[in-house]
Amino acid sequence: MERKAVAGNIRNKERSKEKFLEAVGKILETKGYSGLKVNDIAATAGVDKKMIYNYFGGTDQLIDEYISSLDFWSNVDGNTAPEIVDGGQEFSKQLLTQQFDYVASNKNLQKILLWGVAEKRNSLRNIADERERNGEQLFNQIADPYFAENALQYRAIMAILISGIYYLNLYKGVNAETFCGIDLTKKEGSQQIKGALEKIIDLVYEDHNKEN
Template identity: 65%
Template sequence: MERKPVAGAIRNKERSKKKFLSAVGKILKTKGYQGLRVNDIATTAGLDKKMIYSYFGGTDQLIDEYIRSQDFWSNIKEDKIPAGIKDGGKAFSENMLLSQFDYVFKNKELQKILLWRLSEKRKSLKKLTDVQEKNGEALFRNIMDPHFGDNDKQFRAVMAILVSGIYYLNLYAAVNGSVFCGLDMKSEEGRDEVKKALSFLVERTYGGL
């Protein structure tokens, strides 16, 4: 007889947690990270601020969980690597870069997090970087390094340029304007040209190293 109330309480808790996480995203998008205060988060969520401490342990832990949920590379984990890759990760690399390019463009909250990471020291932001590096290292070590052999570090350098370029072009379009090198980063035509370039560079890298 007690199962239904317990199950209901669990569902209510999960719904409330989602509301708090959603509230963090809304505030990030409209006010930036400076607006992430406990009272404002609770008001935006329409819930009692005491629940933040009960469900997450505190505001910092709530924000940390939100940051983890939004990052692209933090969700590309070793156990999600496709089995039986035969091309040294060429198709996988291309697909990940193209997906990341669109993901960053569409996710305004992640854009705020990326800008936040560049402007303030915070344990959760440092941890985000560490998780990204850990997941990236698993991809390199298991797929790309064996394929490129002695040129593995050069491939990593190419990927560093491509990934950082994806971040910058999307942040530039969101903050300072849309045109970069004569291409409109907010237009479908301009973004398609960048995608073609990403595919071209992956192709040439795999063919030339």
């Protein structure tokens, strides 16, 4: 009987945690990040706000966990990367095109990205740091050994491409639908952007191979 009671408590805790995380998503979607107050989160979840502190340690930690669950680069695990036989060329293209599609389809992530440039907050800094740690792992394992003395150049190019992906997806549908004449709201426009990302990566690797 005691084991069943313990198992039941664990399930109740997990359900309550999920309700809190879902509540953060709902509020972010309807009110934006300014609506993420402890009382509003608890009311939306239908769970006593004291449980936020019991389960997460506080509102910031709850928001941290929600953001981390959405963030693309925080969930990229270098240990699960496919076998690299080309210095990471195909894997780089795969990651960039997947990021583009992921950000394009996730409105709440877009709001979090805007929040990250509009307000200084520990929870957002933590996620930025997590992105950097995961990115560093990928660079160390895949690109740096291949590019050697040109590794920083590869990193700089990736920084431009990744930030460009964020900006294009934040830009579309807010003040305009086209960028450089490309309709970003249409499948054809998205394919053009993803094709350009792949082309740039190919050129980076081709240029490196010519030098070596």
